[in-house]
Amino acid sequence: MRASRWSLLALLACVTTAVVAPQVGSPAEAAGSFTEAAGSSTAAAAPITVSAAIGAQNGSSATVRGYVVGQPTATTTVVRSNYPSDYALALADSAAETNHTRMVYVQITTSFRAAYGLKTNPSLLGAQLDVTGSLSAYFSHAGLTSTTAFARVGTPPTTTTTPPTTTPPTTTAPPTSTDDYYRAAIGKTGPQLKTALNQIIRVGDKLNYDQVWTALKATDQDPANPNNVILLYSGRSQSKSTNGGGANDWNREHVWAKSHGDFGTATGPGTDLHHLRPEDVSVNSNRGNKDFDTGGSPAAEAPGNLTDSDSWEPRDAVKGDVARMILYMDVRYEGGDGYVDLDVNDSVNNGTAPYHGKLSTLLRWHAQDPPDAFERRRNQVIYDSYQHNRNPFIDHPEWVASIWG
Numbered sequence: 001m002r003a004s005r006w007s008l009l010a011l012l013a014c015v016t017t018a019v020v021a022p023q024v025g026s027p028a029e030a031a032g033s034f035t036e037a038a039g040s041s042t043a044a045a046a047p048i049t050v051s052a053a054i055g056a057q058n059g060s061s062a063t064v065r066g067y068v069v070g071q072p073t074a075t076t077t078v079v080r081s082n083y084p085s086d087y088a089l090a091l092a093d094s095a096a097e098t099n100h101t102r103m104v105y106v107q108i109t110t111s112f113r114a115a116y117g118l119k120t121n122p123s124l125l126g127a128q129l130d131v132t133g134s135l136s137a138y139f140s141h142a143g144l145t146s147t148t149a150f151a152r153v154g155t156p157p158t159t160t161t162t163p164p165t166t167t168p169p170t171t172t173a174p175p176t177s178t179d180d181y182y183r184a185a186i187g188k189t190g191p192q193l194k195t196a197l198n199q200i201i202r203v204g205d206k207l208n209y210d211q212v213w214t215a216l217k218a219t220d221q222d223p224a225n226p227n228n229v230i231l232l233y234s235g236r237s238q239s240k241s242t243n244g245g246g247a248n249d250w251n252r253e254h255v256w257a258k259s260h261g262d263f264g265t266a267t268g269p270g271t272d273l274h275h276l277r278p279e280d281v282s283v284n285s286n287r288g289n290k291d292f293d294t295g296g297s298p299a300a301e302a303p304g305n306l307t308d309s310d311s312w313e314p315r316d317a318v319k320g321d322v323a324r325m326i327l328y329m330d331v332r333y334e335g336g337d338g339y340v341d342l343d344v345n346d347s348v349n350n351g352t353a354p355y356h357g358k359l360s361t362l363l364r365w366h367a368q369d370p371p372d373a374f375e376r377r378r379n380q381v382i383y384d385s386y387q388h389n390r391n392p393f394i395d396h397p398e399w400v401a402s403i404w405g
Contacts, residue, residue: 066091086117261354320369
């Protein structure tokens with residue numbers, strides 16, 4: 001009888017234990033359950049000051065609160081008007097701050113440029129913002145990079161976790177962000193930035209000259225007519241099938257004239273899609289190997305283009321495109337991978353030397369004509385389908401000033 005009682009008590013103890021024991025499959029799951037509960041009851045970290053952010057450049061994530069005091073364009077330069085792009089802003093603890101050493105430079109990632117870029121929203125100057133990102137250098141200066149949330153103080157933040165739209169994706173749409181592609185260049189300026197970009201964009205596939213025909217039919221497709229391409233200088237929409245060498249055909253224009261460095265049509269600089277464009281045969285011949293500069297007489301069959309004995313001025317709509325193609329070639333071909341070392345200079349009449357001008361004019365055109373949807377799409381098609389590298393000055397127009405001032 002006593003044994004039966006102890007057996008009954010033991011059975012009841014087992015049943016009680018089974019009822020109250022937590023249903024956790026493993027110690028790791030138990031830890032995860034506790035962490036999730038703890039996380040759900042923990043308040044979000046309070047924003048830190050700009051001064052604190054400057055002193056904590058260790059790569060950690062933080063929300064920084066400060067006043068918008070301008071846009072950084074170089075390590076020691078912050079502009080407060082005539083903003084060149086929507087890619088960066090500077091925060092300070094005072095709206096009246098003018099000393100760059102008391103500012104943090106904020107990288108505005110793609111998702112936030114329309115709402116927080118200063119070129120689009122100049123009235124943000126003086127606004128107080130909370131910005132979340134990584135406490136790491138930008139423009140070789142105390143910075144906040146890879147940003148994930150922006151908000152005016154007192155309003156809910158805009159984050160990168162908003163629900164997706166119902167618009168079907170396409171292979172040639174701009175990427176959500178190119179930050180991963182350019183990670184090794186973020187935060188650098190001057191020669192260091194140029195070197196980092198060269199190491200990034202030199203990696204990719206190469207086409208032969210025959211393959212360029214097919215590629216240009218995709219990269220330069222007329223958005224309004226998929227059977228046509230847009231010719232660079234003349235601006236004409238022309239059938240893809242009319243490529244060749246006859247009168248009024250289109251052929252392959254080397255924007256960096258192939259005689260400038262004498263690389264011809266050999267694989268490499270001679271076939272690089274980032275500077276090859278469709279153009280009318282006679283217009284291509286008229287441009288020849290001239291450097292780019294302003295002035296001259298109207299060019300036949302190319303409305304808005306001017307030319308003289310030593311230079312070519314393209315139509316306004318593609319001045320920036322031309323500038324960014326020439327600057328890409330300078331950075332891509334540095335002479336370290338078996339190809340010619342190309343350099344942009346401030347001259348015309350460069351002949352067969354590996355130089356192209358005119359730099360001061362190209363910099364002005366770059367600022368005058370920022371990247372548009374056609375140019376961005378073209379950059380993406382080259383990256384997705386052909387060379388798998390990018391023109392950094394389309395993705396980051398502000399880097400032109402960082403390298404060339």
